[in-house]
Amino acid sequence: MAKRLIYIGLLLGLVTIGQPQNPPSSDTFDRQVAAVLALIKAPTFPKKEFRVKAGDDFQRDVNHAIEACHKAGGGRVVVPKGEYVCNGPVRMLSSVNLHLSDGVVIRFGTNPADYLPVVQVRWEGTVCYNFSPLIYANGQKNIAITGNGTFDGQADQFWFAWKKQPNGDDQEKAKTILRKMGETGVPESERIFGEGYKLRPTLLEFYDCEGILLDGFTARQSPFWTIHPVFSKNITIRNLTIGHGITNDDGIDPDSCEDVLIENGNISTDDDPISIKAGRDQDAWKRRGTRNVVVRNCTLRSRIANGFCVGSELSGGVENVWVDHCTMPNVTQGITLKANLDRGGFVRNVWVRNVTIDSCRQAAIRMQMDYHSYRGGNFPPDFDQITFENVHVRSARDYGWWLVGVPSKPIGLVTMRNVVIDQSGKGNKSELTNLQTDQ
Known part of the structure; x- marks a missing residue:
């Protein structure tokens, strides 16, 4: 497929060909990013x-150092070089920089009881x-x-x-219970999981925080999503x-967050390396969404999923x-916006430029409103004002772009x-649209 300049306005059964009324101008990208x-x-x-004076209980020792630093008005908590086992969570407090010296390896213990009592989280939206x-x-803060x-x-x-053998169905049962609670508006105080359920914890989750810096470290083998503000x-x-990790190991998932910079990352996961999220279905409709996110200079690999993704939990709006x-x-799909008819919400003003996709096993650019876990609702999201500029796809096994709308x-x-799409096995595809392009 030769290089082309394309403007596509997708309407139900209609397509606007040629120059739209107010197309995004490439010279505004840097100005908009600078403002954010x-x-x-x-x-x-x-x-x-x-x-950190590490003795026979690293989890106790690191948290004592964090508490002491916090009570003293803040500073840097230094973990000296060494390998440690942390049997329980590290609890971050305001005005503390936890600094890992070169050569530090912290392995988290695998006894679920060590991660009790339960705490407030957002689990898969x-x-x-x-x-x-x-x-x-x-x-x-x-x-x-x-x-x-x-x-x-x-x-x-x-x-x-907990995902597979020997009790792989237990997590699915817990997910079903939780999603029903969100759908029906069960008070948060009554949504108690933890012991008796098998909802895996994230590696890092900062909930309702302000002023966050994550810089330089390596995170691997997360039980669930890896970095989840x-x-x-x-x-x-x-x-x-x-x-x-093993599965559902998203790399970085900003979730109902505002003013976010992600840069210079090297991310290799089974699931999505970066996925922008904003909550799931009815539980998120009255909560804040995600806005003002800049992603730049990252290398993104996925064995089974997307390179860069918005969704599928996007109900608060992105x-x-x-x-x-x-x-x-190397990814299964390149750039994906995904949701289903339960989600509601919106995705608008997304601009992707200067991206190279070497190899993808399905579609290089994908928009879908028929993502799985559909419960039969009728709340499709809005997808609007999406721009792709200077995207080079060397090889797409299936489609260059694959766009799925609903009536x-x-x-x-x-x-x-x-x-520019050098090679695509099946060309391009649109469903529930009458897509045409300027060659």
Whole structure:
């Protein structure tokens, strides 16, 4: 497929060909990004240092150092070089920078009882109380984790059994119960999981926090989603290396967050390396969404999923997202916006440019409103004002783009500018649209 300049306005059974009334202008991208970056300020900390004096209980020792630093007005908590087993969560507090020295490896224990009592989380888009994430904060300000050390969630040593053998159906039962609670409006205080259920914890979850810096470390083998800020704002995530877990191991998932910078990441997961989220179905409709997210200079690999994704939990709405200079060497699908008819919400003002997709096994650009777990609702989301610019796809086994709308909610304006697809096995596909393009 030769290089082309394409403007596509997708309506129910209609297509606008040629120049739309107000097409996005490529020279505004940097200006818009600069305006968002001006809102994001990485936290700073007092020049005080607290060293973790690791004895026979690392989890106790690291949390004591964090508490001491917090009570003293803040500073840096340094974990000295070494390998540690942390039998329970690390609990972050305001004004603390947890710094991992070179050579630090922290392996989290695999006894679920160590991650009790339950804490407030958002589990796959629905708020509840569950096992603590391995690293957790709630309602804190100005917190950081820095340094070149490694967090190892040891998913392959234990947590995978909760997804597969011998009790793989237990998690599905718990998910069904939780989603029904969210759908029917059961009070959050009554959504108690943890012991007796098998909802795996995330590796890092900061809930309702402000002023977050995550810089330099490696995270691998997460039991569930890896980096998961929720209802938080002013977030800088940079220079992270994220390795495979087992399944549902999303790399970075900002969830109902505002003013987020993700840059210089090297992410290799089974599931989505980066997925922008905003809650699930009715439980999220009256909560805040996600807005003002910049993703740049990242390398994204996935064995079974998308390179960059919005959804499928997007019910609070996702808007103002810019993706720039990212590479996807090997993914199942490249850039995906996904939802189903239960979701509601919207995705608008998403701009992806300067992206290279070396190889994808399905579609390089995918929009779908027929994603799985549909319960029979009639609440399709709005997809509108989506721009792809300077996207180079070397090989797509199935489709260059594959766009799926529904009659009750047609996809809005999609602009493709300088999209180059060297090879696609099945060409391009649109469903419930009469898609044409300017050659």
